[in-house]
Amino acid sequence: MAKYLLLKHYRGGPAAVNDAPMDQWTPDEFEAHVQFMRDFAGRLERTGEFVDGQALSPDGVWVRYDGEGRPPVTDGPFAETKDLIAGWYVIDVDSYERAIELAGELSAAPGAGGEPIHEWLEVRPFLAAPPTVIE
């Protein structure tokens, strides 16, 4: 088993094929999307591949240490050009191929016109604990 992060971006990745903003979809199209996302999470749980799923607010800042006795420096809210993570799934699957397959399914979530969004998702393997036998 191996864990993968399926990362969704508000921006920073290549544009989706069907790239209309959600508030321009019809109410029915929006409902279909929400339903798809709920079903996807439910399906992962039923197959025993679900670990975690979270959504992030677009608000956020960069923070760094600024030396002893000083408050941390903040920079932000994020500039429009910066990469911005929207949320993720963590899955625990048998193979890399399965992770790709699931990301492909998630990217097919319906959007404007009821058509798949074809959104780009980032798939990142976790660096796991070393196995017992490595030689």
Place this chain on the structure above:
Amino acid sequence: MLDEVALRELVPTVLSVLVRRGADFATAEDAVQEALIRALSAWEDDAPSDPKGWLITVSWRVLIDMVRSDAARRDREVRFGSDPPTSVASSADDTLRLYFLCAHPDLTPSSAVALTLRAVGGLTTRQIAQAYLVPESTVAQRISRAKRTVGRAGLDRHGEVRTVMRVLYLVFNEGYSGDVDLAAEAIRLARQLATLVDDPEVDGLLALMLLHHARRRSRTRPDGAIVPLAEQDRSLWDTGLIAEGVAILQTALAQDRLGEYQAQAAIAALHADAPRFEDTDWVQILEWYDELLRFADTPIIRLNRAVALGEADGAPSGLAALADIDENIPRRDAVAAYLHERDGDLELAARLYAAAAQSAPNLAERDHQTRQAARLNHLMRHL
């Protein structure tokens, strides 16, 4: 059969008995938690005839074992004999002292919540962790740190019923998931607190909780989507809880010691009292918001008041009131969108709903605001 709530109700009493026998609060609390966990598995099919006696006996034994092994480790004498002194009936004062201790003003809100739910509510660490979606070890750590804090601060400082009310309100308002209904748990604890202190604000808090809880089935669709007040199916409202909440509130108001919880409960009662949304008495609600502002003049209350004003006196009045409220207040865009829609400016309303979705504090609200924006945009395309 095991009645978990009945079991939990015994916890503060048992804890008080142990403390009165001379055990320190932190160790006694651990002992009661251990006995509680044993009871949950041992009583599954066979509950004892005297559950309280069972819990006291087992907690005491656990406590003795803890103190002994502790003492052995530190090479000290056992402080407690294994024969417990005769049990004294628990008094209401002891339970009230527990409430004060668990909501000690030196505690952070998250610690006070965890300690209250465990020591007074009788929940297990695991249940609290599941409810707040954090690891069990994190909750355990919060509780032991909280106990060190209250141990240092001591009990001599007189308890503050306000801090207890704030903790219970937090539990009520941030009910997440897990197998424990935190809103119901907060109501149970507020009910108990109301029997322990003579303070109409505690009754106000209890009434407020009951009146909100009465509407819980209508607030969301089965799939979790938010249903706004105007669209709620009022036949789903729990009339029994509403009647109880209103009665408690009326008794509290009659004492003429008004406070913010009573004022909030009065607003909730006026909503609950309307058979249809159109029947809502917005003028009276507005008056209660003005009362509420005397106790707590916050931008959030001003924001809610602007909504009431918009309903009572028309959207332009609501928008005028909104102009004085800081633009960064959460949900301000959502309120502005609603008022502009009522005012007939659909285009601006749709843009504001989309902005409200961007800054929504949770997914359900984000989806709700996106839905509103999509609805208006769709409408405008077909005008």
